[in-house]
Amino acid sequence: VDATPANFIRNIIDEDNRTGKWNGRVETRFPPEPNGYLHIGHAKSICLNFGIAHDYGGVCHLRFDDTNPEKEAQEYVDSICDSVSWLGFDWGKHLYYSSDYFNQLYEFAEYLITQDKAYVESLSAEEIREYRGTLIHPGKNSPYRDRPAAESLDLFRRMKAGEFADGQYVLRAKIDMASPNINMRDPVIYRIRHVHHQRTGDQWCIYPMYDYTHCISDALERITHSLCTLEFEDHRPLYDWVLDQLAGKVPCHPQQIEFARLNLTYTVMSKRKLIELVEKKLVDGWDDPRLSTLAGVRRRGFTPRTIRLFAERIGISKADSWIDMSILEDCLREDLNEHAPRRVAVLKPLKLIIDNYPEDQQEDCFAPNHPQKPEWGKRTIPFSKVLYIERDDFMEVPAKGYFRLSPGAEVRLRYAFIVKCVQVDKNAQGDIEAIHCTYDPDTKSGTPGADSRKVKGNIHWLSVKHAQVAEVRLYDRLFTDPHPDSGDKDYKTALNPESKQIITAYVEQSLCDAQPEQSFQFERNGYFVADRLDMKPGKPVFNRAVTLRDSWGK
Ligand code: ATP
Ligand code: MG
Ligand code: MG
Secondary structure, eight states: OOOOOOOHHHHHHHHHHHHTTTTTOOEEEEOOOSSSOOBHHHHHHHHHHHHHHHHTTOEEEEEEOOOOGGGOOHHHHHHHHHHHHHTTOOOTTOEEEGGGGHHHHHHHHHHHHHTTSEEEEOSOHHHHHHHHOOSSSOOOOOTTTTOOHHHHHHHHHHHHHTOSOTTSOEEEEOSOTTOSSGGGSSOEEEEEOOOOBTTTBTSOSEEEOHHHHHHHHHHHTTOSEEEEEGGGGGGHHHHHHHHHHTBTTBSOOOEEEEEOOOEETTOOOOHHHHHHHHHTTSSSSTTOTTSSBHHHHHHHTOOHHHHHHHHHHHOOOSSOOEEOHHHHHHHHHHHHHHHOOEEOEESSEEEEEETTSOTTOEEEEEEESOTTOGGGOEEEEEEESEEEEEGGGBOSSOOTTOOSBOTTOEEEETTSOEEEEEEEEEOTTOOEEEEEEEEEGGGOTTSTTTTSSOOSEEEOOEETTTOEEEEEEEEOOSBSSSSTTSTTSOGGGGBOTTSEEEEEEEEOGGGGGOOTTOEEEETTTEEEEEOTTTOBTTBOEEEEEEOSSOOSOO
16 A cells, blocks of 8 residues: 655644544545535545544444535435545444434534524515625524524524515624624624425425534534635634634534535536536436546546545645646546556457468467466467457558558557458549458468567457457547636537547457446557447447546646
């Protein structure tokens, strides 16, 4: 296991352990809202929280922050659990829901009212906004701010009892309308919503707000370090204010620490945009292999190892920045270069006929499963008179520096013989239909003297008689613009029209038995994965995870 690089959060924990602040306890949480599928950005947070818990011998909770029932669904809960496990993390028995705390959150709210720290507001949402002021203008007190606690308590109980319509009242924390931090200007902590909740049903018609719920949930679960993204920095005073009011009533006061969120080029990660892409059918569902969702990158052929390596490589910092997609793709190349067996596939076939090879003859060639891992052994690839090669490996009029096949030129057919192109067959339209070669029987790879004659080109091939048909999906980046959602342009105009191409290719026989999610390097063509849903025995389907080299430039 690689040593995890130090970061400022680990430094804080080390210091806490030194001073004994938490008696050596380290407890973190990953708190998704079940209102969409997880994406690569979430993976950064998952790797951080679970990674720290693991390395310090602590635990990491998976907590569903389910306080917005309109937008949440069990489908999202299930997919989130799936993705976290897929990444290789285990929350054990520590699976929680904010809705588990609705009773306690309600009791604490009543307590805040009795302490004159919260009040029921009668102003409309719009009036509340007006009264709140702006960055440069302080807010002003609501006329209801000094409503007697007994009256607020009565109204709050009636809010809970369902006597009022949505929006008629809210509960606000009583903090400071003149605070330079707008989050502290009497934030709303409860609102009325007559909606069904996927877990609590119709038991509640008032729901607590995120800022109020989150810190209390952390405290009730005895979280030590509550790690969140930078946009919550301004909310930290509120996090601390709520827990200070409840000192002695909750088990502890966790420390909120902010880190920079992941911004990745050539993709979008906001849930609103991901939902729009899915609902408008601009992609094939949440697990479309072009999406940055974890379900998507999984289907694309990314491995959990790749994502963890990526999270480690980009590190944790306190400053927002952009990470180039090529860094993620390079992690995948690195992982699959090491772990994926080699196979041959011909994606755009051209027939090659060996004129001096006997019609009814065939022989075995031997190809290593991994060039750096002889222990992985070799496999047999049958050779015969009629082969497929890649169309791009032949040029009738070769460009300068082109060392593959052209009339009169010689190449090595990898693991087999040197051949020379002697004739080009064209149809009536002038399209090339097949090429003819002669082969040199003394040059078979692996036989003595095979290498005595050097040729520059080295191309892959499959025997027509033995090749199997496969559906191959060539995926590329979903957007052509590195920052599809920056500025005021519509990110949908930056969609890459060539991000998905489905072709029929030829593959080695052995690939027909690939297991769903098994990855391979198709020699010279890139890394591919057997589609986890559509791969069926005898009906192979492969997705291109990534090309061998970056063709996008930096
Ligand atoms: P979105 O903005 O896509 O709706 P969110 O932050 O609202 O995402 P949550 O479900 O609340 O989604 O996120 C759960 C956790 O994942 C939070 O702690 C959040 O900070 C973290 N997270 C979300 N996006 C990123 C990101 N791009 N980089 C790092 N962490 C992220
Ligand atoms: Mg959120
Ligand atoms: Mg959000």
